Amino acid sequence: MAATFSAFLNVKTIDVLVVGGGVVGVTAALALQQRRLKVILVDQQSVATGCSFGNAGVIASSAFPFSAHYRMANLPATFLKPSSPAALNWTSAPRLLPWAIQYARATRPDIVRRDTSLLHELCRDALHSYEQLLGIDLPPINRCGYLAVHLTPSELGEATRLNSIRTSLGGAVRMVSGPDLVELEPAMDRLMAGATFFEGAAHVTDPAAFVTSLADVFVQRGGLLRYNRIQSLESKGNGEVAVRGTREHYSPRAVVLATGVHTNQLLVGCGHHIPIAAERGYHLELDIEPGFIRRPTALPSLGVVLTPSQRGLRIAGISHFGSPGLRARPKLLLYGLKRLRRLLPMLRPRPGFEPWTGERPTSPDSLPIVERIPGHRSIFVSCGHGHLGLTLAAVTARVTADMVMSISSDYSNQLSSQRFGLRKRDGNG
């Protein structure tokens, strides 16, 4: 059954309103429903039309924060280099300053170590969390690992260093080359390079269809799905929240904002601000038959991942930073594809397809932000998943549901935006 929005709603039956039908909101709604709460899920458009529509489909088994790769001092040169997979929307720069200050702090070696360890812990829990949330209703997930191809000796050296950290953190990784690499992915034989194989990683071939299937399960289990743009929230004295939308209003006992890069717009009236940047990524469908590769294959120096898709193959990636709504530059991906075609000339855009773009909600330390809004006991947020929304959605869904139920969790401090040491804003910040 396709996810649809029904016309009738009895607002008195709602325990929790989840705003945002991306992968983070849909999984949060499922986790709250699993706690026997009556949940309504609302999106301004439809399920999986935001960033969750077009990602690379990887459920990662290991991840490093962005700050582990890019020192603050190197960022301007990285952004200016034409061949770089990371770019900045320079007109957004003044608004990104507070985020950049937090990013600079996140590059401190002790903080990088802490964040790397926590990210690995969260990734390890990713598949198990989906299984716990969905049980027999879990849509198909391909569990054949993930490959990162290293093109030069210096890339190989850096990968060896990172892999020793991954192994020390319990990650199942191994270096492969020559015949072992060709056996895993015969199409990669031309690259003649070494690669890292992540055995515990998994992928979905159509991320939008995956999220829509999860929303269908939510509806089948009794959840309500509505089409409505939420405009404002206000905490009421009785613990409920007055939620105003363009089509209807609600008075739930709790609200979870899973609104990705748009989250701060809804927090204005709460006097709270979350440090997230918009990090545009892009994808394009390639004109190649299904089966070209079996598993997602990343080329980290080009900032792209090739993922088996429903049509054949999708190229996805690029880190284009700015503030929400930043102007898209699809050429960043096309440039990456051009460089890739020097190695794999058979990879061409599929006729009739244009690059898709989505804005990742990215925190300064690459960790999600899950918290109860200070001074608002019934308003919660789950956002800032950056490059790992599909991977970590089911994990943070459980953390969110625990928080709403006032069940203490190891993660409530670690994932709160209080970790950035920000003070509560006065008035409309």
Ligand SMILES: Cc1cc2nc3c(=O)[nH]c(=O)nc-3n(C[C@H](O)[C@H](O)[C@H](O)COP(=O)(O)OP(=O)(O)OC[C@H]3O[C@@H](n4cnc5c(N)ncnc54)[C@H](O)[C@@H]3O)c2cc1C
């Ligand atoms: C190119 C690319 C590749 C990626 N690859 C991967 C990958 O391989 N693995 C991985 O784990 N992650 C990947 N990601 C990251 C992942 O896609 C994101 O982290 C994730 O989609 C974020 O989900 P979200 O639910 O927070 O946001 P979104 O999917 O953007 O959902 C937010 C929703 O909120 C709704 N909304 C906003 N404001 C309102 C309002 N006022 N009222 C009602 N509704 C509202 C929007 O319509 C939207 O549907 C990739 C991202 C990109 C761009």
